[in-house]
Amino acid sequence: MSKPAYVQGTATDAPPVRVTIDDLRTHCAGVLDACGLPSEASHLVADSLVDAEARGISSHGVTRTRIYGERLRAGMINAAAEPHVVSTRTAALQVDADNAIGHVGALAGLDAATERAVETGIAAAGVHNSNHCGTLAYFTRRAAERGLVTMAMSTAPTTMVYFGGRSRAVGTNPISMSVPRPGHPPITVDMATSATARGKIILANQLGQSIPEGWAVDDAGRPTTDSAAALLGSVLPVGGAKGSGLAMMVELLCGALIADVTGDGIGDMYEDWTRPQRVSHLFIALDPDAWVGRDTFARHIDGFAERVHGLPPAEGFDGVLLPGEVEDRKLDAARTDGVQLSATVAADLDAMAELADYDGRLVVA
Ligand SMILES: NC(=O)c1ccc[n+]([C@@H]2O[C@H](COP(=O)([O-])OP(=O)(O)OC[C@H]3O[C@@H](n4cnc5c(N)ncnc54)[C@H](O)[C@@H]3O)[C@@H](O)[C@H]2O)c1
Incomplete structure (x- = not known):
């Protein structure tokens, strides 16, 4: 191969x-x-x-x-890009990323949503003309550290099958949500809607490793553990029809609604060197002060986290963790x-x- x-x-x-x-x-x-x-x-x-x-x-x-x-x-990414808000309707904002590197485009969207949410209680910012922006949690955690509950999603190039299909039809469209927890890192879920982020297959291939069963199919739609064959084929959705449905919804909310760009309209960062990627992102920020209030919410989240940590672990587990905690612990260790x-x-x-x-x-x- x-x-x-x-x-x-x-x-x-x-x-x-x-x-x-x-x-x-x-x-x-x-x-x-x-x-x-x-x-x-x-x-x-x-x-x-x-x-x-x-x-x-x-x-x-x-x-x-x-x-x-x-x-x-x-020249596929505009190094000198200046992302800017192009339209606003109260709490609905649209940002043109100007083909910026994805992180710059995403941050412009996140900032627009969070600044507005503090005034309006809730705000959503769509970002079009962007590129791959890395981990979504990098952005949702940032807003949660400002006290806001935040959701993010992004389109990604078509590298995944829909449940029941055998060839590439949708992106691995990630979703992240962060909830502030004062005095602790935010509680954060961050996941591709594929069985695994495709980057893990790319990395396995770079390191000459195979991949677990259930991650991908080859270019004929047959299950494979060969990382090279998987890269030529497609990633599988997480949780079968459920992940497949979530990926489709991200494509519709974030691709169709925000940018009028879905499917093959999104360029592959690795395989397509003829055009910008035209990735889009959606950020939704909620201020707890519009509901139970920041203090009450913080108290509730603390009690909630304690309850989760107090749950009896299943055999083979040391304890029940909050989403994001595995990664927070690794970061702490890496700091030392x-x-x-x-x-x-x-x-x-x-x-x-x-x-x-x-x-x-x-x-x-
Ligand atoms: N920008 C893009 O186009 C793009 C596309 C796909 C994925 N991604 C990114 O790839 C990254 C990896 O995605 P993934 O799906 O492989 O993530 P993953 O499978 O490594 O983790 C998914 C979630 O499970 C949680 N988790 C893991 N172990 C846990 C445990 N023991 N207890 C409780 N929770 C636990 C993690 O904290 C995380 O929130 C994400 O950061 C995502 O944003 C980006």
Whole structure:
């Protein structure tokens, strides 16, 4: 099976390396800067990538520096974009991302929704003309830290089958929700509507690994555990018809409603170098002060979290966790011990620095 064109780096048996969060952020920001992204945007993207890496979501971690850098260099992303609100109807806002790197487009939408929600109680901001924005939780957590309940969804290129189908028909369209919990990280669900984020298959392929059953089918629609065959085929929806239905709804709410762009109208970041991606995002922010009030809500959430933590665990589990907690714990550990990177990903970060004429090299702890 030939390697899909977007698989970078060569799998190596060399041992993993450890890098501090700060050094990793500096490196990724430096590379993106050298690819033409203004400093503020480079730092935002690098912060999101390193946050994902440190939380154990390596599929959306620093390995993405290369594809973002290459799309910037190829002019597929507008490095100088200035996302702006193009229409407002009380609490319904529309942002044109100006083909910005997705993180910049998404942040403009999140800011528009949260600023308005503080006045109106609830606000929704759609963002069109955007690109891949990494993990959605990076944005919903940010708004929850400002005291707001936040939901986000995004379209993604067509790489998943619908339940009952055998070829690509819909994106892995992610959904995230965060609830503020003062004094603690927000409670956050963040998930692709596919059995797994496709980035995990890309990463497995980059590392020369197979994938679990139930993640994907090959290009003939047959179940596969071969990561290369899976990349040429399609991802499966999470939970069968339910994930398939959720993915369709994201495509309709976020793609059709916000941007008039669905299906093949959304460009593949890795496979399509002829046009911008035209990804869209939707952010909905709710101010608890419009309902029970921030203090009452915070008290309730604290009691609620305590009850969940007090539940008896099933066999093989140490306890019942809140969504997002696994990742919060990994982030805490990474703050002290640094982030572990595979030798393949570390080498690719240096290769990308060289390609972009960035002088810095990854500082291995
Ligand atoms: N921008 C895009 O186009 C795009 C597309 C798809 C996915 N993504 C991103 O990919 C990332 C990974 O998605 P995924 O579906 O593979 O996520 P995942 O399967 O790793 O996690 C899904 C959810 O399960 C929770 N969880 C995991 N273990 C748990 C436990 N023991 N107890 C309680 N909760 C637990 C996690 O906190 C998370 O909220 C997400 O950040 C998503 O936003 C982005």
